[in-house]
Amino acid sequence: MIEYLLANMWQLWAVLAVLGLILELTSGDFFIMCIAIGAMGAAIVAPFSNIYVQLAVFGLVTLFSLFQVRPFALRYLQQKGKERVSNADALLGRMGRVSETIQAKGFGYVAIDGDLWKAVSVSDDEIAAGTRVKVVGRESTIITVQTESNS
Secondary structure, eight states: OHHHHHHTHHHHHHHHHHHHHHHHHHHOSSHHHHHHHHHHHHHHHGGGSOHHHHHHHHHHHHHHIIIIIHHHHHHHHSOOOSOOOOGGGGGTTOEEEEEEOBOTTSOEEEEETTEEEEEEETTSOOBOTTOEEEEEEEETTEEEEEEGGGO
16 A cells, blocks of 8 residues: 555645645635645656655645745735725715705715615714715714715
């Protein structure tokens, strides 16, 4: 059994490389990918060398990948550009229409893209139904709006 494994080590290295790439999909930090690249290097030399040479190639290629490939991948594949806002934070600056009158110093409802949001007026004035408003803030799930003319 051991003779068979030693004769076919390239298969084990290839399986390790594929598993490493699959695991990399879950982490995204490009560390496991470097191990997978090292395993591929070892798989390539496995039919022509003994286990010690394979381990040396695995270690050297993995280290090379950690110091050369990983920084390149982090720089170009993980863009650190403008962060996308999501959920309720994406409402800030959006326009909507008052669907239920916002009472003076009270609440009402504003429709934005088909969703109804509980809203208060920034100026504590009443805003009539049908008025276009702009979202200027939010506290939990209650948005603060001002009329389009006050923008």
